Amino acid sequence: MSTKKVRDIRLIDALAAWDLVDLAYNHGLHHLVQKAMPDTMREIRTAHLMNQSPELFFQCPLSSVLAPRLAGPQMERDVTLLEWPLIKHSDKDVILSSIDQIFDEADLNGSLREDVILVADEFVCNALFNATQVGGINNNNIQTAIKLAERPMRQPATVRMGAHNGYLALSCKDKYGTLDPKRFLSRLHSCLQKGASQSINLDERGTAGIGGFMVFNACTSLYMAVEGGTATQFCALFPLKSGAKERSQRPKNLHWISY
Amino acid sequence: MSGKTLSLRMAGRLSEDAQLKAIDLSAVDAIDIDLNELSNISSQGVRTWIQWVDGIDRKKTVSLVNCPKVFVNMLNLVHDIAPPHVKIKSIGVPYFCTKCGHAFCENLELNEHTPKPIVEFKPCNSCDGTAELDTLPEKYFRFLKERA
Numbered sequence: 001m002s003t004k005k006v007r008d009i010r011l012i013d014a015l016a017a018w019d020l021v022d023l024a025y026n027h028g029l030h031h032l033v034q035k036a037m038p039d040t041m042r043e044i045r046t047a048h049l050m051n052q053s054p055e056l057f058f059q060c061p062l063s064s065v066l067a068p069r070l071a072g073p074q075m076e077r078d079v080t081l082l083e084w085p086l087i088k089h090s091d092k093d094v095i096l097s098s099i100d101q102i103f104d105e106a107d108l109n110g111s112l113r114e115d116v117i118l119v120a121d122e123f124v125c126n127a128l129f130n131a132t133q134v135g136g137i138n139n140n141n142i143q144t145a146i147k148l149a150e151r152p153m154r155q156p157a158t159v160r161m162g163a164h165n166g167y168l169a170l171s172c173k174d175k176y177g178t179l180d181p182k183r184f185l186s187r188l189h190s191c192l193q194k195g196a197s198q199s200i201n202l203d204e205r206g207t208a209g210i211g212g213f214m215v216f217n218a219c220t221s222l223y224m225a226v227e228g229g230t231a232t233q234f235c236a237l238f239p240l241k242s243g244a245k246e247r248s249q250r251p252k253n254l255h256w257i258s259y
Numbered sequence: 260m261s262g263k264t265l266s267l268r269m270a271g272r273l274s275e276d277a278q279l280k281a282i283d284l285s286a287v288d289a290i291d292i293d294l295n296e297l298s299n300i301s302s303q304g305v306r307t308w309i310q311w312v313d314g315i316d317r318k319k320t321v322s323l324v325n326c327p328k329v330f331v332n333m334l335n336l337v338h339d340i341a342p343p344h345v346k347i348k349s350i351g352v353p354y355f356c357t358k359c360g361h362a363f364c365e366n367l368e369l370n371e372h373t374p375k376p377i378v379e380f381k382p383c384n385s386c387d388g389t390a391e392l393d394t395l396p397e398k399y400f401r402f403l404k405e406r407a
Contacts, residue, residue: 125274195338207302245393
C-alpha cells in the first residue's frame, strides 16, 4: 500500500489534556505518548503500527492497541469479547445492552462500565449520524434523523470490545471515511480551552459537538484513523484494574492518522 | 394549582431519542426529578436536557435528587445541565473496592448551610475489603464551588 508514512511520535512528560490536544491541533503532531508510564512502549508500538500498517489497524483495531507486537487476525479473535455489526439506529440499544451484560457476567471493574458505555454511545452515534451524513441531528430534525438512521446503512459499521493484559479497548469502524480529523481536533481543543458549556452546539444544524470531548475525557488513550472516503476507525483504551480516581489522574495518549 | 409538585423519575440512558419536551409541566409549580436510575448521558442527551431545563418557566421550582455519578461527572464538564435556578438536593458519591473491584455509590444530601464531610473510606458492600472514595474531591465537587 502507498499508505506507509513517517509520522512523528512525540514523547511527552505528564502533559495535561489541553496541552496534548494543542500539540495535535496546532502543531499537527500525530502520536502523543506519555513517557515513563507502564504502557509507554505499547503506545509507541501502536503508533508505529498505525504509521507503517494502517490497514492492519483498520482490520484488527483491538489487537493493534492491546497487543501491537502480536496484532493480527488470530490475536484479534483472542482478545475480542464482543463484535457487533451496526446497521441501523435500533442496533445501538442491543450493543450497549451487550456491553452492560459483559460487565455483569465477566466480573469486570464496575467503575469502568459507565465510561465504556458513554464512549460506545458516542462512537455508535458518530457512525450512524455523522459518518453517513444522513443529516446531523439538530433541534428540529431529531426524529427525522432517527427515522433515517433506522434504515439499514449502505455499509454497516463494526463495533468491537476486547480485553488483554489489564486493558479494555473499544473500537468502532465505519466504511464511509468522512471524518475530518482537523475538525474533530478543533472541537476537542475548543471544549478543553473554553469549556464544554461554551462549546456545545445548541442552536445550529449539526451535532452537539462535545461527543469527542466526552470520549477523550472518559478514556486514557484515543486512536483515530481516517482513510478518506473509505473508512474511519475510532478506538479507546481503558485500564481494567484502576478505579475512576486513578484513571482520571492518568495522563492521556492521543494518536491520529489520515490519508 | 398553587403548590402542585410533579415528581419525575428518569431511568436508563438519556440520549438522542429522549422526548423530554413531551412532559406537560403547564399545571405544576414545582418539579422534583429523581435521577437515581439514570445510567448514561450522551452528548445529544446533554443537548436535549439543557434545552428542556432552559425552557422551564423560571417561576417553577426545579429540584434534582439522587444525581448519579454520570450526572455529576457531566455537570462538572457541562455546567449548563444544572443552571443556577435548578436546585441540586442530593448526589451519589462513588466508592471503589481495590480488593474486589466492586463499585458503588453512597447518597449525599447537599445542605448548603451544613455541608457534610466526605468520607474517604467505607466497608465494601461486596467483600470484606475497604472501599475508597473513587474520585478526586476537588474535581467531583467542583460544581458546588461554581454554583456558590
